[in-house]
Amino acid sequence: xxxxxxxxxxxxxxxxxxxxxxxxxxxxxxxxxxxxxxxxxxxxxxxxxxxxxxxxxxxxxxxxxxxxxxxxxxxxxxxxxxxxxxxxxxxxxxxxxxxxxxxxxxxxxxxxxxxxxxxxxxxxxxxxxxxxxxxxxxxxxxxxxxxxxxxxxxxxxxxxxxxxxxxxxxxxxxxxxxxxxxxxxxxxxxxxxxxxxxxxxxxxxxxxxxxxxxxxxxxxxxxxxxxxxxxxxxxxxxxxxxxxxxxxxxxxxxxxxxxxxxxxxxxxxxxxxxxxxxxxxxxxxxxxxxxxxxxxxxxxxxxxxxxxxxxxxxxxxxxxxxxxxxxxxxxxxxxxxxxxxxxxxxxxxxxxxxxxxxxxxxxxxxxxxxxxxxxxxxxxxxxx
Numbered sequence: 001x002x003x004x005x006x007x008x009x010x011x012x013x014x015x016x017x018x019x020x021x022x023x024x025x026x027x028x029x030x031x032x033x034x035x036x037x038x039x040x041x042x043x044x045x046x047x048x049x050x051x052x053x054x055x056x057x058x059x060x061x062x063x064x065x066x067x068x069x070x071x072x073x074x075x076x077x078x079x080x081x082x083x084x085x086x087x088x089x090x091x092x093x094x095x096x097x098x099x100x101x102x103x104x105x106x107x108x109x110x111x112x113x114x115x116x117x118x119x120x121x122x123x124x125x126x127x128x129x130x131x132x133x134x135x136x137x138x139x140x141x142x143x144x145x146x147x148x149x150x151x152x153x154x155x156x157x158x159x160x161x162x163x164x165x166x167x168x169x170x171x172x173x174x175x176x177x178x179x180x181x182x183x184x185x186x187x188x189x190x191x192x193x194x195x196x197x198x199x200x201x202x203x204x205x206x207x208x209x210x211x212x213x214x215x216x217x218x219x220x221x222x223x224x225x226x227x228x229x230x231x232x233x234x235x236x237x238x239x240x241x242x243x244x245x246x247x248x249x250x251x252x253x254x255x256x257x258x259x260x261x262x263x264x265x266x267x268x269x270x271x272x273x274x275x276x277x278x279x280x281x282x283x284x285x286x287x288x289x290x291x292x293x294x295x296x297x298x299x300x301x302x303x304x305x306x307x308x309x310x311x312x313x314x315x316x317x318x319x320x321x322x323x324x325x326x327x328x329x330x331x332x333x334x335x336x337x338x339x340x341x342x343x344x345x346x347x348x349x350x351x352x353x354x355x356x357x358x359x360x361x362x363x364x365x366x367x368x369x370x371x372x373x374x375x376x377x378x379x380x381x382x383x384x
Contacts, residue, residue, distance in 0.1 A: 045168060047201060048194040055338045057193045058084075058204040062173060066159035067091040069175055071190055073204065082111035082336065086207060088188060090157035090177050101155035102127035102230075103177055103186055105207070107284060109333045122233035122277040122284040124331060126211070128153055129184065130226040130316070131218060139302035141226035141316045149220050156180045170195045185212040198328075201268045206285075206332025213325040224321045231255060231306065231313040233277035233284060255306050255313055261287045262334035274329075275306060275315070282335035289329075294322035301327070 041050040054077070061072040068091075073084040087106040103126040110119045131149040132141050161176040172195055175188040187210040189197050194204065202208045216225060233255065256276040262285070263269035274287030291298045304316040319325050 045196075047196070052339060053193050056204055060173065060190065060192045062162075062190070064160055064162045064175070067157065069160060069162075071173075071207075073190075073192070076192075080111070082109065084109050084205065084333065086190070088175065088177070090154075090160070101153060103154055103157075103184075105331055107207075107331050107333070109282065109284065109336075111282070111336075118282075120233075120278060120282065120284050120333065122231070122286075122331075124232075124286050125230040126154060126186070126227060127230055128228040129213060129216065130228060131216070131220065131223045132226060133220060133223050139224075139320075140304045140318050142304075149218075149223050152183065152216070154179060154184055167195065172197060183214055183216055185214065186210065187212075200328065201263075202330075203263070203268065203332070203337060205334075205336050206263075206330050209329050209331075211327045211329065213319070215323055216325075218321070225319045225325070227317040227319070227327075229286075229315050229317065231275065231277075231286065231315060257306060258285075258287075261285065263287070263330075266337075266339075273303065276334075282333050284331070284333055286331050287329060288317065288327060292319055292325055292327040294320060294325050296324070 057076045058073045059076050063070045067089060069086075069088045071084075071086040071088075073086075075082060085108040087104075087108075089104045089106075090102075104123065105125070106121070106123045108119065108121050110117055112118075129152040130141055131152070133147040133149060134141075135147055136142065136145045156179055158178050158180055161178075163174050163176075165172040165174055170191065170193055173190040175190075176185070177188065178185045189202060189208040189210075191197075191202055192204055195202050197208055198210070200208065211227070213225065213227075257273075258276055259273055261269065261272040261274055264272055271290045272287050273290055274285055277284035277286075288303070290300060292301050293299070299320055299322075301320070302318045304318070307314045307316075317327065317329075319327070
């Protein structure tokens with residue numbers, strides 16, 4: 001009987017010690033500061049842990065011509081094989097089913113999945129700036145309801161400007177596309193690791209745009225503007241099983257409109273909406289902020305639902321009237337970034353709940369009192 005009691009006491013004390021040690025480890029990540037959002041290992045002060053940056057770092061290869069740029073992005077480390085390819089054009093030959101003008105961004109992603117290589121392709125083309133009078137007062141251009149004043153076609157661009165900006169040791173690649181008259185300007189940013197650009201966190205699996213409209217020649221004093229964006233997507237699967245004949249399948253998926261983006265879900269952004277181009281394990285996205293900077297003021301904007309016109313899909317981004325309008329959309333692929341969580345042992349990751357310092361201390365104290373009560377209960381039983 002005494003041996004059993006001793007075993008119980010050892011187990012209880014051992015459990016108590018284990019809980020206290022584990023609580024201490026939980027407390028350590030927030031020990032350095034009272035600010036719950038501060039990260040201990042963040043050498044470049046971008047709000048992302050250095051370990052998470054390392055496992056997601058990508059190698060960029062960039063080729064720039066006068067009116068065409070090609071960016072290739074590959075993971076630097078790890079066993080996962082995937083590649084991002086982005087083509088940006090401002091002058092291009094007419095294709096069978098596409099517009100032959102505008103700022104065109106082709107985004108391609110491929111990754112090995114078992115015996116298959118999945119390929120996601122989508123394209124957005126900023127084609128026109130539309131001046132209209134909002135007859136139904138909903139802030140959104142509707143060709144059937146609103147009065148069209150004029151269409152400004154994005155069909156005449158200067159050659160690209162390209163520069164590399166080094167910020168806290170991070171290279172930010174910037175491409176500038178501008179119309180000859182300077183009315184439309186697009187600054188396009190690409191990075192190989194997480195980076196803060198104009199106060200916004202950009203991941204290595206996405207491209208950020210600053211789309212600007214400057215001193216537009218309004219023809220009506222009561223009008224406003226809409227930006228027309230064409231959307232097109234395709235997903236392919238290639239069978240790589242050597243024992244079978246290769247099988248290629250492809251098709252266009254329904255474009256899903258979303259109110260919460262992946263960046264919002266993981267706390268990398270806020271006030272974003274957009275569209276997804278597929279529903280596979282990873283999805284292409286075109287997202288944008290729900291506000292724009294108009295004449296220096298953050299102003300809420302409206303966006304239309306996806307519209308279908310023959311073989312095209314369109315969306316209208318709508319802006320209240322202003323002399324200088326700057327908006328920040330992004331394109332990229334979600335479901336690809338790796339997160340570190342908390343390392344326990346070799347290659348075993350556990351995601352822990354996000355608790356403040358005070359909450360962790362309360363949990364530890366409750367656990368301590370509970371175990372102490374159990375010890376007292378077992379001691380009383382032994383005495384009886």
